[in-house]
Amino acid sequence: MRHDIKPNERAFSTKEVAEELNIATPTVRKYGQILERNGYEFFKDGHRRIFVRSDIESLIALRDTDRPADDTAKDLADLQKERLEGFSETQLATSDTYDSTLQDPHQLREFLLFISNELAASREMNVQLSNNIAELQSTVARLRQDHHAISSGVGNSTQKMNAKIEKMIEQQKTQYETLLQHEQEKNETLQNELQHIRNEQKEVWRSQQRLEESVNKPKGNWDWLLSLFRK
Known part of the structure; x- marks a missing residue:
């Protein structure tokens, strides 16, 4: 101690x-x-x-x-x-x-x-x-009122609740389908952009390759110069 x-x-x-x-x-x-x-x-x-x-x-x-x-x-x-x-x-x-x-x-x-x-x-x-006791008493009174209201209208409340749940499920399903569609469209757009970028890269690579081949040809030959305009 x-x-x-x-x-x-x-x-x-x-x-x-x-x-x-x-x-x-x-x-x-x-x-x-x-x-x-x-x-x-x-x-x-x-x-x-x-x-x-x-x-x-x-x-x-x-x-x-x-x-x-x-x-x-x-x-x-x-x-x-x-x-x-x-x-x-x-x-x-x-x-x-x-x-x-x-x-x-x-x-x-x-x-x-x-x-x-x-x-x-x-x-x-x-x-x-004292405040806690007063709050507890108020809560008990409110719970009693809620219990009475629930007991008297339990059937109607259950029906309304089921309707609300079904409505919420339908809304969530619609939102999910809309989001899925947006994601698919976005994915398709990205795929197209990616393919476009790849095509541009290929074209650039081909142009560089043609230019390198033309530069490596002898200077006295005019065919390489004409080939640039043909292609």
Whole structure:
């Protein structure tokens, strides 16, 4: 069990950690789950995690690692275990912590700020739960209405649905046939263009061949010159 919290240690909620690390709140919970899965311990308020500065540093290390997350989390858990084993519980006696917190105004402000943050987080959670309950109730009422409408008109709805499905199938078939025809026409056009290019290449090659043959003939013979015009 963790016992390394200091008298003036600042505690952070999940939302505050998310804001400080510039990541989403669900991501903070995900990192916490990965760390706990590998043996890391958090302070808990019921099922809710409470973060201290060393926890935030561990989350940063997990966020910025290039290694597999579980490997990094295992190393962080081992480091925490070593730190806890070397920490003296006598330095954190409950009575001393309580007395020093009440006697030091700065520590008292930090403690009150922590309580305020926790209350704000609890209020926010309560508002969210209330909204979720109201939304759930609205959804249930809507589902009941839909069920009644479906039950009363199931026969007519089925017939309409089948007609819509058949219409959609016919439309898709028509679209497919149109696309197929376009592709065939496009393919035929490309084939014609390719054949035309081949013919032009052959003509160019023949012209080059005739020119080479004419150039290789003796200069005193005029037949090669006349042959150019004949061809």
